[in-house]
Amino acid sequence: MRGLKDKNVLVTGASSGIGKAIATRFAAEGAHVAVNYYKGEEEANDTIKQMRAASLAAGIAAGSLKDMTVQGDVSKEEDVSTMFEQVISTFGGLDILINNAGMQIQGASHEIPLAQFDKMIDINMRGAFLCARKAIAHFLTCGGGIIVNDSSVHELIPRPEYVGYTMSKSGLRGMTRTLALEYARDNIRINSFAPGATLTPINPWKDDPQRKADIESHIPMGRSGTPEEMAAVAAFLASDDAAYITGQTLFVDGGLTLFPSFRTPWTG
């Protein structure tokens, strides 16, 4: 994809799932990637291993790309500050932020412990904002930059027992649109991609064939998405091929947001 080669990229929550696939895709595109992880240094190192293999397979000479792991909880301001300092000083700058870190907890809305609700808001929404404002402050000093947020179909569609999650992701939509407008004249583009059901550890049902089949029966395309399919869209939004796109959410969901229950025409 155009414009990713030699760019410095920070991917939050890149030790597993979609974040890992995004880090790998960017390395294959010739970018220098910082792998943020919260817990699990070993998994973050595994992402680096996967990135190196992918860049090699893409014909990029071994050792020619910079990479690093960086620990930090995106919901903690001090961690985010330290993380940005480390990445910017190690790479000599930052061009692209991928706000991917996230989590979800299910629970009846009138019963879910407030601490769990707060955690989803703090990580998924506030954490993305903490990282976005640090990135923007840096971009303003160096002529621009790009932010891509990992949202969810639930920024649009409600889901019972996911009130904190849906609120955090619809908040992310508001953040994307607001920041895109605010910084459009500063050569800063901000977009989101919104995955539907994707085969990652956040969805333990992926290893239960019966539950998986049930969930997939509600998806118009009849299957879950893969982390690599999400990574391709993140890369597109960060690339020069998306140079005139800002403030948008691109849904990557096999049709999940197309009112699946209307899939078959009414009869009679």
Ligand code: NAI
């Ligand atoms: P995952 O559980 O494999 O990855 C989540 C990542 O976020 C992990 O690496 C985790 O360590 C990290 N993380 C969690 N809390 C953190 C914190 N406080 N600081 C830094 N990192 C933290 O799940 P997946 O699916 O890869 O999730 C990535 C993003 O994709 C999330 O934002 C999620 O909401 C979103 N998403 C996932 C979908 C799916 O079906 N898998 C669908 C829609 C959105």
Ligand code: BGC
């Ligand atoms: C959630 C997944 C869910 C998908 C579709 C995502 O935001 O993280 O757990 O399968 O939406 O409902």
